[in-house]
Amino acid sequence: MTHSDFNAMTSATFRHNPWPVLAELREREGVVHLSPGLTDSWHVMRYDDVRQVLLTPELFSSNRALQGGGDFADANLGFLFNNLISATGEKHRRLRMIGNRVFMPKFIESFRPAVEEVVHERMEMALSCGEFDLVEDFAAQITVAMITAILGLPREDMGQIREWTAVLGDNSGASTWLPALDPAMVERGRRTGIELTEYFKAHIEERRRRPRENDLIAAFSEVEVEGERLTEAEVLSMAMLLLLAGNETTTNLIANFVRLLDAFPDQAARLRTSPHLADSAVEETIRMHNSIRNIDRFALEETVLSGVTIPKGGLVVVWLSAANRDPAQFDAPDSFRPERQPNRHLGFGQGPHMCLGAPLARMETRIAARAILERTGGIELTEPAELGTNANFDIVKRQMVRFLPGATPAVA
Numbered sequence: 498m499t500h501s502d503f504n505a506m507t508s509a510t511f512r513h514n515p516w517p518v519l520a521e522l523r524e525r526e527g528v529v530h531l532s533p534g535l536t537d538s539w540h541v542m543r544y545d546d547v548r549q550v551l552l553t554p555e556l557f558s559s560n561r562a563l564q565g566g567g568d569f570a571d572a573n574l575g576f577l578f579n580n581l582i583s584a585t586g587e588k589h590r591r592l593r594m595i596g597n598r599v600f601m602p603k604f605i606e607s608f609r610p611a612v613e614e615v616v617h618e619r620m621e622m623a624l625s626c627g628e629f630d631l632v633e634d635f636a637a638q639i640t641v642a643m644i645t646a647i648l649g650l651p652r653e654d655m656g657q658i659r660e661w662t663a664v665l666g667d668n669s670g671a672s673t674w675l676p677a678l679d680p681a682m683v684e685r686g687r688r689t690g691i692e693l694t695e696y697f698k699a700h701i702e703e704r705r706r707r708p709r710e711n712d713l714i715a716a717f718s719e720v721e722v723e724g725e726r727l728t729e730a731e732v733l734s735m736a737m738l739l740l741l742a743g744n745e746t747t748t749n750l751i752a753n754f755v756r757l758l759d760a761f762p763d764q765a766a767r768l769r770t771s772p773h774l775a776d777s778a779v780e781e782t783i784r785m786h787n788s789i790r791n792i793d794r795f796a797l798e799e800t801v802l803s804g805v806t807i808p809k810g811g812l813v814v815v816w817l818s819a820a821n822r823d824p825a826q827f828d829a830p831d832s833f834r835p836e837r838q839p840n841r842h843l844g845f846g847q848g849p850h851m852c853l854g855a856p857l858a859r860m861e862t863r864i865a866a867r868a869i870l871e872r873t874g875g876i877e878l879t880e881p882a883e884l885g886t887n888a889n890f891d892i893v894k895r896q897m898v899r900f901l902p903g904a905t906p907a908v909a
């Protein structure tokens with residue numbers, strides 16, 4: 498049995514408010530078999546089951562090649578999975594060691610002044626211009642500026658990058674939820690793959706001719722682990738993954754932080770008088786609105802979870818969003834509690850594929866959150882939010898707001 502509103506791409510009810518549907522499925526079934534007419538898939542809802550899947554890669558593989566290719570792969574942005582996110586076993590270990598070597602705390606920290614500068618600049622804009630779009634004019638400006646700085650891309654490419662990212666937000670997961678694929682969606686996915694590949698090939702060539710300091714692409718090309726370097730194709734694929742993974746996700750996190758302040762005014766008032774709680778408020782935002790709501794795995798063996806048999810080869814969709822609001826793990830899971838301790842949310846995943854960019858996402862969002870709490874006296878949402886059409890992500894496309902000035906900052 499499933500729920501008539503359980504479809505991340507065709508149900509307007511689910512898109513608008515997935516929480517009651519996820520809660521009912523988590524409570525009633527734990528593991529939901531989605532069929533017929535759609536791709537056979539098993540949807541894991543409970544915190545303990547989700548952790549178990551993510552912590553046993555020998556049973557639940559990340560290898561997206563197991564899903565096949567063709568139009569489905571094109572619509573689903575298959576080109577994006579030819580890297581560590583889809584690699585398994587020894588290959589993943591090697592790629593991840595290289596990723597960890599590059600994403601060292603010292604490297605991330607070196608971007609702190611640049612994040613502070615762009616957040617400060619956006620706050621000035623926000624406090625002086627009246628009404629503005631929190632997503633495009635504020636959050637995305639911060640995250641895209643940072644990921645372009647880190648990858649050494651020209652700032653004027655931001656508009657194009659946001660367009661490519663939007664395709665990611667619209668297309669991902671299409672092969673699970675749609676009974677028939679929209680040819681326009683397949684074409685958009687294919688074109689984005691080609692355009693991004695060409696863009697990065699040209700960029701990598703340019704970097705090779707004119708190297709720069711603190712350049713991530715150069716770092717990825719040069720790092721050696723156990724005597725091996727990344728191939729050119731691996732550097733290319735890594736760069737595309739970082740660009741797309743590092744922009745939409747954090748943009749939504751910043752936007753959702755502000756939306757939570759509006760939804761929980763008592764907590765917002767407390768946070769304004771205690772901005773040192775900003776860091777844990779960001780963790781609570783990730784728990785309640787983890788930008789990536791679910792991730793895919795493939796069962797390598799027949800397995801039983803919450804009494805449901807998942808067959809060998811089955812597509813397993815792990816719902817981080819349902820786990821993050823499981824009352825068996827979190828008291829009052831639908832309440833925003835910035836001081837929640839412990840807060841063992843699964844918003845960045847868990848296990849060997851746990852988010853490589855989490856320290857960067859945290860740094861950007863914490864700096865933005867603190868600035869918002871310190872410098873605004875209130876925030877008005879002046880129009881209803883426009884949410885994404887693909888509920889596999891917690892996407893806010895547009896949120897018009899007004900920031901009301903508060904205290905002046907201690908440090909400009």
Ligand code: HEM
Nearest residue numbers: 581582742743746747750788792845846850852853854858
């Ligand atoms: C709020 C922001 C973010 C969220 C919620 C998020 C979430 C996730 C999740 C859930 C995974 C696990 C995928 C899986 O297990 O299949 C993941 C992996 C990954 N993320 Fe993030 N992410 C965020 C920001 C970033 C940023 C800023 C970057 C880089 C600039 C990044 C790069 C990656 C990479 C490279 C992986 C693959 C790691 C691997 O497979 O070993 N992410 N992320």
